[in-house]
Amino acid sequence: MINYSKDPIIQYKNEKVYSPSDDTFLIVDYFRKAVTSSSFDGYNIKKVKYILDMGTGTGIIAIFLQMLSSQLSSLNPKIYASDIMKEAIICAKNNEKINNFKGEIRFIHSDLFKSFPKKLTYKFNVIIFNPPYLPALEIKTDKPSTDIDYSWNGGEEGYETLLEFFNQVVPFLNPDHNAVCLLYFITSSRVLRDNISEILLKLGFETNIIAKKHIFFEDIILNRAVRISY
Ligand SMILES: C[S@@+](CC[C@H](N)C(=O)[O-])C[C@H]1O[C@@H](n2cnc3c(N)ncnc32)[C@H](O)[C@@H]1O
Numbered sequence: 001m002i003n004y005s006k007d008p009i010i011q012y013k014n015e016k017v018y019s020p021s022d023d024t025f026l027i028v029d030y031f032r033k034a035v036t037s038s039s040f041d042g043y044n045i046k047k048v049k050y051i052l053d054m055g056t057g058t059g060i061i062a063i064f065l066q067m068l069s070s071q072l073s074s075l076n077p078k079i080y081a082s083d084i085m086k087e088a089i090i091c092a093k094n095n096e097k098i099n100n101f102k103g104e105i106r107f108i109h110s111d112l113f114k115s116f117p118k119k120l121t122y123k124f125n126v127i128i129f130n131p132p133y134l135p136a137l138e139i140k141t142d143k144p145s146t147d148i149d150y151s152w153n154g155g156e157e158g159y160e161t162l163l164e165f166f167n168q169v170v171p172f173l174n175p176d177h178n179a180v181c182l183l184y185f186i187t188s189s190r191v192l193r194d195n196i197s198e199i200l201l202k203l204g205f206e207t208n209i210i211a212k213k214h215i216f217f218e219d220i221i222l223n224r225a226v227r228i229s230y
Contacts (some may be wrong), residue, residue, distance in 0.1 A: 001025075008063040012094035016087045017189035018057040022213055023130050023220045025184045028064050028213050030184075030222055037072050041224070042128070043180040045074045048126065050174070054112070054129040054165065056081035057151070059092025059105070060185050061126055061128055066101045077125070082108040082116070088130075113168040121171050125180040129160045133188050158191035166199060173227070181227040184210075191218035196223075204229040 007028065013019055020028075034041040040048045046224055053062035062081035069075045083089055089109045096105050120203035132151055135158035154161045162185060173181050183205065185191050197207045213220045 003175070004068070006067065008060050008067060008095065008099050010058045010060055010095055011098050012090050012091045013058060014087045016085060016148050017091045018088075018148070020058060020060045022215050024057075024060055024185070026211050026213050026222050027061055027128060027130060027184065028218055031061075031064065031068065035068050035072070035075070036155050039075050040075070040180065041182065043182070045072070047157050047178075047180045048075065048077050050123040050125055051077045051079045051122075051170075052124050052127045053081040054081070054127060055131055056083050056092050056107075057088050057130075058093070059088075059095045061130070062092065062105050063096055063101065066096075066104055067099070067217070070101070078106065079104070080106045080108060080124075082110050084109075086113045112165055113172055116172065122175050124172050125174050126182050126184070127169065127173070128184040129165055130186045132164065133162065133186060133191060135191065154191070158188065159196060160178050162187070162196065163199065166203060170203060175230065177230060183225040185225070187221045187223055189221065190217075193221065193223075200225050 010020055011067055029031045039045055052064055056062050059081055062079050066079050069077060069079065081092055083092070086109050089107050094109060096102060108116060132154040134152045134154055136153045136156055169183070187196060200207050205221050206228045207225045209221055209224040
């Protein structure tokens with residue numbers, strides 16, 4: 001019996017690593033509903049061969065997708081998870097192990113795609129990024145420091161890390177016209193989403209809001225970008 005209702009066990013945390021929060025669960029809950037035995041969010045599930053969870057933190061999203069894969073015989077992707085913080089990679093590996101997936105997720109310690117191996121170019125069908133997305137209002141320099149700031153400080157305007165991600169992502173996406181090619185990312189209503197959609201359109205992606213949650217002073221938005229031109 002497939003049990004989509006379970007969340008991964010996230011036992012390993014670290015003060016420098018983002019603890020799963022409302023934005024995380026917006027993504028997990030979306031995939032819980034959008035992935036079935038034949039469809040990955042409306043696309044042929046068998047065509048989803050490489051998935052990347054960028055900025056994995058505790059590893060929860062990658063582990064959740066690995067859980068789905070273990071329950072669905074039609075879903076057999078190679079799942080990668082990466083983070084700029086080595087503490088996050090350590091946490092995520094430990095969480096992978098206690099969820100009984102030891103060695104199944106491939107972890108990469110990297111600032112965005114900078115340390116990705118060449119063999120991963122043109123590979124990914126699905127990339128998820130819950131980025132740091134808040135404006136660095138009261139931070140004096142525009143570079144985040146090497147601690148928990150990486151989890152929330154998205155740069156001066158709040159979307160610089162996400163834009164840098166878009167600048168680097170295309171060579172890592174499967175370029176085949178018949179391949180599934182989807183990007184999922186979180187934004188906040190506090191940053192200008194229209195700018196992001198325009199930039200993605202220039203890169204050949206159409207962006208839609210697929211889920212939203214109001215938390216205190218902002219809406220947390222889950223966006224999906226679908227490749228429409230090459
Ligand atoms: C908002 S947290 C999300 C963590 C996890 N994916 C989740 O949803 O719970 C953002 C994550 O992105 C990572 N991150 C920030 N800048 C990054 C970069 N340049 N390259 C890779 N990861 C980055 C942070 O270390 C942090 O783990």
